[in-house]
Amino acid sequence: MAEPVRVCITGAAGQIGYSLVYMVGSGAVFGADTPVILHLLDIAPMMGVLNGVCMEISDCALPCVRDVIATDDPAVAFKDIEAAFLVGAMPRKEGMERKDLLAANVKIFKVQGQALDQFAKKSVKVLVVGNPANTNALICAKYAPSIPRENFSAMTRLDQNRAQAQISSKLGIPVTDVKKVIIWGNHSSTQFPDVRHATATINGQTVSVYDAIKDDAYLKGEFITTVQKRGGAVIAARKLSSAMSAAKAACDHMQSIWQGTSGEHFVSMGVFSDGSYNTPEGVMYSFPVTIKDKKWSIVQGLPIDDFAREKMDLTAKELCDERDDAIAACEG
Ligand SMILES: NC(=O)c1ccc[n+]([C@@H]2O[C@H](COP(=O)([O-])OP(=O)(O)OC[C@H]3O[C@@H](n4cnc5c(N)ncnc54)[C@H](O)[C@@H]3O)[C@@H](O)[C@H]2O)c1
Ligand SMILES: O=C(O)C[C@H](O)C(=O)O
The missing domain is CATH 3.40.50.720 (NAD(P)-binding Rossmann-like Domain)
Known part of the structure; x- marks a missing residue:
């Protein structure tokens, strides 16, 4: 041992x-x-x-x-x-x-x-x-x-897990067959759950989630708001905030750090922004990361369209506001 x-x-x-x-x-x-x-x-x-x-x-x-x-x-x-x-x-x-x-x-x-x-x-x-x-x-x-x-x-892994689960249930495939879902930004209702780069494996074939679902209105609308508001929906139902799923996500997150990610697969977590994807440096922004030897690297080079840009900027602004309020609260 x-x-x-x-x-x-x-x-x-x-x-x-x-x-x-x-x-x-x-x-x-x-x-x-x-x-x-x-x-x-x-x-x-x-x-x-x-x-x-x-x-x-x-x-x-x-x-x-x-x-x-x-x-x-x-x-x-x-x-x-x-x-x-x-x-x-x-x-x-x-x-x-x-x-x-x-x-x-x-x-x-x-x-x-x-x-x-x-x-x-x-x-x-x-x-x-x-x-x-x-x-x-x-x-x-x-x-x-x-x-x-x-x-x-x-931790934004709970949001990632929620997003994967929504897609897997929409497609009727195991959750493990949905990959490369991204959570950008804050663990809040401004987060941007993004499946533009995600894949689904259906009958042994790996295809893009957009091609598999063929419903852009759903992927740009209800899917996003469901994930953004899922924590609130659990509170409304349980009268307590999520716990079992939060613990599972915390384990997934730490396991990814400890064991690393494999191949081209990535996970989402809030890490210090280095300005990647034109996000404000120094806030804890959720990015897709790969992990090796317990060190994360932000996945680079993903194309960002206007739809994504607007959502990524909105959640970045909220993080900057929170940072300023938090520093004032700690120094005051
Ligand atoms: N990031 C996420 O995805 C995510 C998901 C679910 C919950 N949460 C958050 O996790 C936190 C805990 O949720 P919970 O449902 O377990 O709450 P809970 O109230 O059941 O448990 C919180 C525990 O923390 C203890 N505590 C309070 N102050 C402490 C301190 N200074 N040092 C050590 N312990 C302290 C309390 O006594 C209590 O036992 C909440 O802030 C919740 O919003 C985050
Ligand atoms: O929503 C909450 O307040 C708890 C947690 O952050 C969650 O996403 O379930």
Whole structure:
């Protein structure tokens, strides 16, 4: 067996945490042969609940779980960790946009950035899930200057999974036969789910999703709004925000970082923009990326038409506004 990987999950007593600890402990992310030491962080009033989660982890008898450390102290939670799932934050309720959470949540990511800077391994890979995820990730990285900023990413994989699922159900094919779906921009209702470059494999033939569906009005209309509003639709139905699907997407995202992407396939994640595709440099914009040796590269050279350009600019503007509000909140 390999050396154990120290993995931190924040908000471990919450909804997403409940699914995520099991998935990580089962070997789904770091590999069935890689033991993990789980560092579980939540706030002091949740320590009783977290203790119950620890009992259940023990009762699962998971072969990959070497040890569990449950704490309300970020210094303990982040000590020597190599991977972090930053989930702990307030979820939105019905009628809210994710950016309405900024005032409540952004300071958590400032404090955790400072703690990561002090206690985590410099190679730590940090996935921000807590909303508004892109801007929280940007703030977290800003307050962890000794950790390379490329090590921080924000989760838009749930949006990618949702988009793939919509297309697979429209075509009646397995979700794994839909590839190269892109999420551009913010994990918000301005995101741009883009299938212009996506492919579907039907009866052994790989064709473009546009050619397979033959309904441009759907792909430029209902498909996009369904994905943009899916989080709100789940909240309206469950009276709670998505949790099982969010945990699955977080595992997919971290697994892509750990195991890399294969061949020409790419995944979407919020990463620091270097200005690619004329996006504003320095915001955490979701791009298609390939990953090798735990390092991502933005896929270059995809043609962008006027329809896409307008949508990509709109979500970029929202990210710039959120960044300015977040910096003001942290410095104020
Ligand atoms: N990026 C995405 O695709 C995506 C998807 C789903 C949910 N989310 C977001 O994830 C976050 C968590 O959602 P949830 O449903 O698990 O919420 P939840 O309320 O069930 O759990 C959140 C947990 O975080 C804890 N917490 C709060 N402040 C903390 C801190 N400073 N340190 C450590 N823990 C802290 C809470 O005590 C709670 O146990 C929300 O912000 C939600 O909007 C993001
Ligand atoms: O929509 C939310 O607030 C939760 C999450 O971001 C989601 O997309 O399901």
